[in-house]
Amino acid sequence: xxxxxxxxxxxxxxxxxxxxxxxxxxxxxxxxxxxxxxxxxxxxxxxxxxxxxxxxxxxxxxxxxxxxxxxxxxxxxxxxxxxxxxxxxxxxxxxxxxxxxxxxxxxxxxxxxxxxxxxxxxxxxxxxxxxxxxxxxxxxxxxxxxxxxxxxxxxxxxxxxxxxxxxxxxxxxxxxxxxxxxxxxxxxxxxxxxxxxxxxxxxxxxxxxxxxxxxxxxxxxxxxxxxxxxxxxxxxxxxxxxxxxxxxxxxxxxxxxxxxxxxxxxxxxxxxxxxxxxxxxxxxxxxxxxxxxxxxxxxxxxxxxxxxx
Amino acid sequence: xxxxxxxxxxxxxxxxxxxxxxxxxxxxxxxxxxxxxxxxxxxxxxxxxxxxxxxxxxxxxxxxxxxxxxxxxxxxxxxxxxxxxxxxxxxxxxxxxxxxxxxxxxxxxxxxxxxxxxxxxxxxxxxxxxxxxx
Numbered sequence: 001x002x003x004x005x006x007x008x009x010x011x012x013x014x015x016x017x018x019x020x021x022x023x024x025x026x027x028x029x030x031x032x033x034x035x036x037x038x039x040x041x042x043x044x045x046x047x048x049x050x051x052x053x054x055x056x057x058x059x060x061x062x063x064x065x066x067x068x069x070x071x072x073x074x075x076x077x078x079x080x081x082x083x084x085x086x087x088x089x090x091x092x093x094x095x096x097x098x099x100x101x102x103x104x105x106x107x108x109x110x111x112x113x114x115x116x117x118x119x120x121x122x123x124x125x126x127x128x129x130x131x132x133x134x135x136x137x138x139x140x141x142x143x144x145x146x147x148x149x150x151x152x153x154x155x156x157x158x159x160x161x162x163x164x165x166x167x168x169x170x171x172x173x174x175x176x177x178x179x180x181x182x183x184x185x186x187x188x189x190x191x192x193x194x195x196x197x198x199x200x201x202x203x204x205x206x207x208x209x210x211x212x213x214x215x216x217x218x219x220x221x222x223x224x225x226x227x228x229x230x231x232x233x234x235x236x237x238x239x240x241x242x243x244x245x246x247x248x249x250x251x252x253x254x255x256x257x258x259x260x261x262x263x264x265x266x267x268x269x270x271x272x273x274x275x276x277x278x279x280x281x282x283x284x285x286x287x288x289x290x291x292x293x294x295x296x297x298x299x300x301x302x303x304x305x306x307x308x309x
Numbered sequence: 310x311x312x313x314x315x316x317x318x319x320x321x322x323x324x325x326x327x328x329x330x331x332x333x334x335x336x337x338x339x340x341x342x343x344x345x346x347x348x349x350x351x352x353x354x355x356x357x358x359x360x361x362x363x364x365x366x367x368x369x370x371x372x373x374x375x376x377x378x379x380x381x382x383x384x385x386x387x388x389x390x391x392x393x394x395x396x397x398x399x400x401x402x403x404x405x406x407x408x409x410x411x412x413x414x415x416x417x418x419x420x421x422x423x424x425x426x427x428x429x430x431x432x433x434x435x436x437x438x439x440x441x442x443x
Contacts, residue, residue, distance in 0.1 A: 019383040026392045033395035203346040
């Protein structure tokens, strides 16, 4: 028996020692290692709750300009009752008419968020003017907890086709907006959010993060959710700043798929020990991102009640 | 010299090179990425996945031929190097994720303690010939 085993082992060693076989084994192991590197972090963090006692802040993007004035207060109350701690809003104002409809809506929104103690994150668009920004911050700046300076600047200046920013344009636009925000001496924390495309223009987050309190990462699609632990770790390493997931959602009419996606993301990000995750959107007129009135709304509320108190 | 000693020396030298290069890359990563973007990023990828594997592969076969009195190689230098690099970075990633350890000094010390198994992996991943190859 011993002799047979020994012969078999020697035969196996001789076989594996052939150049062709050894090359194939090395290549197969390289592929295996690559798969481990790609999938292990997601698998580890999502397989169990690794940091059950960590504080985790769930936020949501409320597109209040798509609602009626009379609805806004009630919607903020509903968002608060579900357990959301942060409300992310778009930059909406009319600097020419003090009592313009959109200004009244913004007034109403801040009345409600102040009453319910919700933190507000203002997203300043890439092409916003300093004059408009000054008007907004003069009038409502004191209500803000977070200010987002530019939106995924590494991607484009606007959502127009071919509107790619050069590095110089990004940095000068950022500096103009940053100087305007700083001149108001607000207590709000500053951040800029990036899409996963930042890996191709990593100098942008490195440069901008020097003036920011934290950086945001926007995650869409299952594939990038699976890869997100790698992106988060890399973004933290190159900016030396905490990462918050500032946009996270799925546009689909399939509520079950949307719920699975959002809940698995919340579990993952909490398990990784991140400070928070902000969902897009509460309401969304032109696509299927909105979770208001869907089973996803209930599922997210239940998740917050269990995990993010 | 006993075979275990040879494997330990081989593993130790490879691991020290890997730790040194990885530590250096971690330190200069920002400088690379900020240098004439995106040229710096391309250079970082070039150094990480082309230059580094060649250094590792060449060192490994040189060690095998010196310690085990062989000539030539069975596996290409770059392929052997990228294999060793991937084995090393996969181990480090698992340690970093599962145990939340920093690369230096903790993971570096663990890597050094694993010199012998790493030497076995390095020896098995390539080899020379005991007879003249031409």
